[in-house]
Structures are given as structure tokens and as C-alpha cells.
Amino acid sequence: MSVGPAAEPAAPTTWQRFRQHRMALVGTVVLGLLLTVVLLGPLIWSVPIDTIDFRARLALPSAAHPLGTDDLGQDLLARLLYGGRVSLAVGLCAMLVAVVIGTLIGAIAGMSRGPLDAFLMWVTDLFLALPTLPLLLLIIYLFRDALTGLVGPEVGVFVLIIAVVGGLRWMPVARLVRAQFLTIREREFVEAARALGASRLRQVVQHILPNALGPVIVVGTISVAEAIIAESTLSFLGLGFPPDTPTWGRILFDAKDFLSIAPHWALFPGLAIFLTVLSINFIGDGLRDALDPRKVR
Amino acid sequence: MTGTPLLEIQDLHTSFRTDGGTVRSVRGVSLTVAKGETVALVGESGCGKSVTAHSVLKLIPMPPGEITAGRILWQGRDLVPLPPREMNRIRAREIAIIFQEPMTALNPVYSVGEQIAEVVRLQMRLGRRAAMDRAVEMLDLVGIPDARRRVGDFPHQFSGGMRQRVMIAMALSCEPQLLIADEPTTALDVTIQAQILDLLEEMKERLGMAILLITHDMGVVAEAAQRAVVMYAGRVIEEGAVDRLFTEPAHPYTRGLIRSIPRLDGGLGRHGRLQTIPGSIPSQYADPAGCHFAPRCPLAQADCLAAQPAMSGPDPDHLYACFHSPLEAPAP
Numbered sequence: 365m366s367v368g369p370a371a372e373p374a375a376p377t378t379w380q381r382f383r384q385h386r387m388a389l390v391g392t393v394v395l396g397l398l399l400t401v402v403l404l405g406p407l408i409w410s411v412p413i414d415t416i417d418f419r420a421r422l423a424l425p426s427a428a429h430p431l432g433t434d435d436l437g438q439d440l441l442a443r444l445l446y447g448g449r450v451s452l453a454v455g456l457c458a459m460l461v462a463v464v465i466g467t468l469i470g471a472i473a474g475m476s477r478g479p480l481d482a483f484l485m486w487v488t489d490l491f492l493a494l495p496t497l498p499l500l501l502l503i504i505y506l507f508r509d510a511l512t513g514l515v516g517p518e519v520g521v522f523v524l525i526i527a528v529v530g531g532l533r534w535m536p537v538a539r540l541v542r543a544q545f546l547t548i549r550e551r552e553f554v555e556a557a558r559a560l561g562a563s564r565l566r567q568v569v570q571h572i573l574p575n576a577l578g579p580v581i582v583v584g585t586i587s588v589a590e591a592i593i594a595e596s597t598l599s600f601l602g603l604g605f606p607p608d609t610p611t612w613g614r615i616l617f618d619a620k621d622f623l624s625i626a627p628h629w630a631l632f633p634g635l636a637i638f639l640t641v642l643s644i645n646f647i648g649d650g651l652r653d654a655l656d657p658r659k660v661r
Numbered sequence: 662m663t664g665t666p667l668l669e670i671q672d673l674h675t676s677f678r679t680d681g682g683t684v685r686s687v688r689g690v691s692l693t694v695a696k697g698e699t700v701a702l703v704g705e706s707g708c709g710k711s712v713t714a715h716s717v718l719k720l721i722p723m724p725p726g727e728i729t730a731g732r733i734l735w736q737g738r739d740l741v742p743l744p745p746r747e748m749n750r751i752r753a754r755e756i757a758i759i760f761q762e763p764m765t766a767l768n769p770v771y772s773v774g775e776q777i778a779e780v781v782r783l784q785m786r787l788g789r790r791a792a793m794d795r796a797v798e799m800l801d802l803v804g805i806p807d808a809r810r811r812v813g814d815f816p817h818q819f820s821g822g823m824r825q826r827v828m829i830a831m832a833l834s835c836e837p838q839l840l841i842a843d844e845p846t847t848a849l850d851v852t853i854q855a856q857i858l859d860l861l862e863e864m865k866e867r868l869g870m871a872i873l874l875i876t877h878d879m880g881v882v883a884e885a886a887q888r889a890v891v892m893y894a895g896r897v898i899e900e901g902a903v904d905r906l907f908t909e910p911a912h913p914y915t916r917g918l919i920r921s922i923p924r925l926d927g928g929l930g931r932h933g934r935l936q937t938i939p940g941s942i943p944s945q946y947a948d949p950a951g952c953h954f955a956p957r958c959p960l961a962q963a964d965c966l967a968a969q970p971a972m973s974g975p976d977p978d979h980l981y982a983c984f985h986s987p988l989e990a991p992a993p
Contacts, residue, residue, distance in 0.1 A: 477724075551765055552760055552762050552765040552766040553765065553766050553767055553768040553769075555720065555760070555766075556760060556766045556767070556828070556831075557768070558720060558752075559718055559720055559752055559753075559757070559758045559760075560752055560753040560757065560780045560783075560784075560831065560832070561749040561750065561751075561752035561753045561754065561780070561783060561784055562749070562779075562783065563745075563746075563749060564745075566783070570779070571768050574768075574770045574771075575768070575769065575770055655770065656769075656770070657769065657770060657772075657815040657817070
């Protein structure tokens with residue numbers, strides 16, 4: 365074996381490629397920090413989220429209230445920390461729901477020829493064409509009571525929101541996955557895998573899906589942001605979590621009427637959403653590149 | 662013909678149903694491959710040679726494709742009615758195939774080692790480590806230098822010829838008894854072609870397998886095969902030992918094929934032009950009663966248009982489907 369100085373380095377692993385993506389690394393650190401803060405923060409900053417103190421209404425950041433207070437004098441840091449748990453959980457779970465449903469439907473449509481494919485795409489188009497808001501109202505009115513009765517108000521609303529937000533965002537993923545499948549399944553390596561005895565499921569999971577994943581990840585990361593915003597829209601309409609449950613979107617909406625007198629109120633939740641979305645997008649970019657071995661940086 | 666037939670195709674018909682009608686790609690092909698021999702399946706594009714080969718492993722898309730008649734006997738067992746699960750156990754383990762395009766036949770997201778190991782793990786139920794060792798061993802066997810280190814490299818880090826070697830390593834990793842090579846050298850440089858043919862020959866010797874070599878290149882036939890089966894428009898029109906076929910081709914089509922090989926020794930016609938076969942292959946929808954080659958054949962007579970000639974010949978080792986073979990008349 366000749367190992368001279370000219371010996372080329374071995375191919376980098378997925379993790380090594382991800383690490384070379386500087387912004388993805390920064391995104392990971394920021395998201396990790398955000399997650400740590402919202403998970404551990406309430407244990408350290410143990411100010412209750414709902415102590416009303418009219419003497420400290422709309423207070424600017426100070427030692428007692430590091431991020432200031434809202435119109436009821438409630439501590440914003442405590443509310444932001446608590447709300448972060450809900451918002452991040454909703455965003456990530458709804459994204460997972462959308463990606464899983466979309467990938468499943470797109471994959472089935474892309475692999476089956478003929479009527480099933482046509483039917484699934486018809487359903488996708490139908491969902492895309494449906495006016496979302498009336499449908500949301502309908503679903504929530506129909507199922508909220510049943511669900512909250514079953515698993516309690518907090519969990520019930522959480523499940524419902526994830527189902528609704530994720531369940532109405534799978535269509536772009538499905539179309540994307542189907543389009544990817546249609547091209548990739550005709551590639552020769554899939555036929556080679558078939559020729560070497562790979563079952564249909566193995567062809568899909570092992571050979572087609574990994575090659576289709578790049579764009580799906582990007583769409584997935586964008587839908588996290590959309591889900592966080594969508595949750596706040598629901599809260600705004602009174603269809604989300606109860607008004608006394610702070611979420612980032614909820615705080616932002618409550619703050620909008622006081623923008624001129626208490627800009628800090630809107631600034632911090634906005635910043636939190638912004639940081640989350642941005643870091644997730646960078647992670648998505650990094651993941652896409654890291655999963656593609658041809659990418660040499 | 663030596664030994665017992667490993668693969669025996671009997672009167673295979675494969676059709677594709679399309680919007681324009683039924684395309685009868687293969688219209689009654691019979692051929693045998695004996696243990697350890699290399700049989701070339703020759704013909705121009707669209708003659709049904711690839712469809713025949715893919716039918717053996719049932720790789721044609723069904724639907725729209727369909728094996729409408731015939732039997733494919735693999736060691737005496739008919740593969741045509743076999744369910745997919747059983748078929749998957751024969752693939753790679755008993756019959757393997759390599760394709761024309763080495764640039765696209767490997768999955769870009771896995772290292773070559775992982776891809777070979779996947780086949781080994783799937784078919785031979787080996788553990789992860791053992792499968793990886795096997796992958797290294799195979800890469801070494803097909804002549805990838807420094808295999809131990811290159812096993813973790815991805816397909817895009819290999820050249821075309823090297824990728825074809827990887828494909829061969831993958832196909833042979835479970836030591837099949839038959840390798841179907843579907844135009845394995847068509848996409849490669851001439852120098853690399855020779856190397857790949859040599860490699861196939863070496864692998865054949867070492868593993869004792871048979872090869873069914875699909876090609877349109879008479880040069881490849883002459884170099885690699887012992888026996889050749891010539892196809893035209895979905896049918897076998899001549900078969901026999903390669904040296905016989907080259908020295909005394911019986912069917913006018915085979916003669917045309919051999920005459921159309923460029924030669925260095927002045928075998929060209931008076932005007933220094935390469936000889937070609939006039940006309941083009943018949944439509945795949947067409948179904949004439951007579952010989953399919955008749956419209957292009959210089960020797961065609963009235964009876965050629967009336968009935969399809971059967972495979973025959975004075976010598977059972979050299980059969981051809983022609984009523985007026987020049988072999989029986991004085992050579993022109």
C-alpha cells in the first residue's frame with residue numbers, strides 16, 4: 365500500500381460536512397441555547413407568569429423585570445420563557461406532522477402509477493384550494509370539547525393545534541416529494557437495487573427517499589416558522605390556547621396595540637421567533653448540504 | 662454446447678401495452694446458457710435483446726410490460742410464474758445483472774462500500790462488519806487499487822471505468838452463477854472497454870459463472886463470447902459458435918452486421934465506404950406474416966414474405982432462420 369503525501373483524504377462523513385457549514389453550526393448553537401433557556405429558564409427565573417401588578421404596568425426592562433412588563437404588569441421574561449416552550453413545541457411538532465403526512469402521501473403517489481396517484485394529487489389540490497380559516501374554525505369547534513374532555517384542556521388544545529396546523533401544511537411537501545419520486549424512481553440505481561433483490565419498500569426507504577430529502581428539509585424548516593405564526597393567528601382569533609396561556613405569537617399580538625408606548629413588549633417575542641426561524645433555516649441548509657455527499661466545500 | 666443448461670429460455674414473448682397499441686418487443690426467443698460459458702446476445706438497438714435479458718430477472722416494468730408466453734427455466738425451474746418474494750431471492754444470489762450506465766447505476770448518497778455491503782447483508786444475511794469486509798474483498802477483486810481505503814468513498818469520486826468495476830463488484834458479491842451484462846462497455850472508452858471485458862473474463866474463470874452478454878458491438882462478441890445469438894426484430898435469427906458465425910455467417914442479416922464492422926485490412930468496398938444494411942428495422946407494431954428481415958434482404962424471394970422461416974441448419978451447433986441462406990449456395 366502506498367501512502368504518500370499525495371494520498372487524498374477519505375470522504376468526509378455527514379457530520380464533518382455539517383460542521384463545515386458555519387451558519388448551520390451557529391444555528392444549531394442558537395437553537396440549542398433557546399431550547400435550554402425555555403426548558404431550564406422557568407426553574408431559575410421563578411417569577412409567576414400571571415401575577416398582576418398595576419403599579420408596574422408597561423414597565424421598561426429593569427432589575428425586577430429584565431424584559432419589562434405588559435399592560436397588566438405581568439413579568440415578560442417569565443411569560444416569554446413559558447411561552448417559548450409552547451411555541452417551540454407547536455412549531456416543531458406541527459412541522460413533523462406536515463413533513464410526515466406530506467412525505468407519506470407524496471411517496472405513495474409518486475410510486476403508484478395511475479388512479480391512486482391521480483386521486484391523491486386530487487386530494488392534495490383540494491386541500492390547497494380549501495379556504496383554511498373556515499375549515500380551522502369548523503375543526504376546532506367540532507373537536508375541541510371532545511379532545512379537552514379526553515386529555516385535559518392544555519394537552520387537548522396542544523394536540524388539536526398541532527393536528528390542524530400540521531394537517532393543513534402537508535400539501536407542498538406532498539407535491540414536492542411526489543415530483544422527486546417521479547424522477548428518482550426512474551434513475552438507474554433504483555433499477556440496480558431492484559435487480560439485486562431489494563424489495564419495493566427497501567427501494568423506497570433506502571434508495572429513493574434519501575435522494576429526495578434535501579428539498580423536503582428546506583420546506584420543513586420553513587414550515588416551522590409558519591407553524592409558530594399560525595399558532596399565534598389561532599390564539600388571536602381566540603381559537604388557540606386560552607388567553608392566559610402566553611405563547612410567543614400571543615404575546616406579540618397582545619403587544620401590537622401598545623407598539624408606540626411599549627415597544628419592548630413586542631420586541632422580545634419578535635426577536636425570539638426571528639432567532640428560532642433563522643437558526644432552523646440555517647440548520648436546514650446545513651443538513652441538506654451535509655446529506656449530499658457530492659457537496660465538497 | 663457443453664454441460665447442462667443453466668438458463669433455458671423457451672419461446673419467450675414479452676409485450677408492452679402502450680396507448681398506440683401493443684409493442685411486441687420479444688416474439689419467441691429461445692436460447693440456452695450453459696454453466697461457465699459466455700453467450701453473446703447480439704442485435705441492433707430496439708431488437709429486443711435488452712428486454713429479453715430484463716425478462717429473465719423480471720425487471721421489465723409490469724404493467725405496461727408483460728411476459729405473454731414462454732418459459733424461462735433457471736436450473737430447470739420456471740421463473741415466469743414466480744412471485745416477487747421468491748424472485749428477490751434469486752436476484753444477486755443466483756442471477757445478477759450489470760447495466761450500461763455506470764455513471765448513474767450507483768446511489769449517490771451512499772459510499773460504494775455501503776452499497777456493496779447492503780446487497781451482501783440482504784442476500785447473505787451477514788453482519789455489518791462481515792459485510793463491509795466482503796465489500797473490501799470484492800473491490801480488491803475487481804481491481805480497485807487501495808480498496809480498504811476507497812471503500813468509504815462515494816460514487817462521484819470514481820471514474821466511469823472504476824464505477825463499472827464497482828457495479829461488477831456489487832453484482833458478483835453474492836457469487837451468482839449467471840451474470841447478465843447489459844451492454845457493460847457501451848458507455849466506456851475503448852481502452853477501458855477492453856479492461857472491463859478482461860475483468861469479466863477473469864471473474865468468470867475465478868467464480869465459475871456463466872455470462873449472458875448483451876451487446877450490439879460485434880467486436881465485443883468476437884473478443885468475449887464463445888457462443889452468439891443474433892436477434893432481429895424480436896426474434897432469434899441465427900445462433901452458433903462465435904468463430905463459425907464470423908467465418909461463415911448464414912443469415913443475410915448476420916452477414917450484413919459482420920460486413921459493417923470497420924476493418925483495417927482493406928476489407929472496405931471499392932469506394933472506400935463502410936458497408937451498411939439498407940433500410941431500417943421494422944415497426945414494433947407491425948406483424949408481417951413472413952420473415953421480418955425480408956424488406957431489407959438482398960436475397961428475399963416471394964416465399965420469404967409468405968411464411969416465417971424456422972431455425973434450422975445442417976449442423977445443430979449452428980442454426981439460422983432463413984429460406985435462402987447463402988451458406989447452402991456458393992458464396993457470392
